[in-house]
Amino acid sequence: MSKRLVSRLLGMFQSRTQVGVDKAGNRYFSRVEEVDGAMKERRWVEFKGAEQDSTTVPVEWICWLNGQRKKAPGPEELAELEARRERVRKNIELLKKKEEEERKAGVRPVKKIGKSESPNLQSFVKQKFPGTPDQQKAPEEVSRPKDATDTEDSTTVNERYSEPTGTGATFKPGTWQPPT
Numbered sequence: 001m002s003k004r005l006v007s008r009l010l011g012m013f014q015s016r017t018q019v020g021v022d023k024a025g026n027r028y029f030s031r032v033e034e035v036d037g038a039m040k041e042r043r044w045v046e047f048k049g050a051e052q053d054s055t056t057v058p059v060e061w062i063c064w065l066n067g068q069r070k071k072a073p074g075p076e077e078l079a080e081l082e083a084r085r086e087r088v089r090k091n092i093e094l095l096k097k098k099e100e101e102e103r104k105a106g107v108r109p110v111k112k113i114g115k116s117e118s119p120n121l122q123s124f125v126k127q128k129f130p131g132t133p134d135q136q137k138a139p140e141e142v143s144r145p146k147d148a149t150d151t152e153d154s155t156t157v158n159e160r161y162s163e164p165t166g167t168g169a170t171f172k173p174g175t176w177q178p179p180t
Helices: 003-014 059-065 077-107 119-128
Strands: 017-021 028-033 036-045
Touching: 028 059, 036 119, 059 077
Parallel strands: none
Antiparallel strands: 017 028, 028 036
16 A cells, blocks of 8 residues: 555544534544645545435535535534424424315315316417418408508518518518628
């Protein structure tokens, strides 16, 4: 083994500082070590027991391990957060009981979540896209601009442009050029 690896292993046991313990018994440590010439704090967790189950790590400790918070959570903060979680759990139970009682009494109708019927897209298509085959107008029904005259520039009854049209007197489709 290299000298560096041995010194690192020895340093891991000598200079580590236990920062805290969570309610599952996991222990959290930190150590300041030199990485690429800079002193950085290294943080890690040692799991209780043989199984290393990362799902047992509380959110507060995950944030500390990832460096999202500077200070490790203290015992007061952990107790306060646990009490809050317990209150939320009890409130959820009360709301579920109340909802079940309302259903049994017939006060509140049962809500079904999921697809019961697909939406009618045909009515949407007819409203938004008037050129669809079901909505095609007869040639005599094609609308013309109010101020259109029978000149070369105006469209004939059967002809349609794919370019936008306007109501301005000087507008000519296809003549716009970007400024240079």
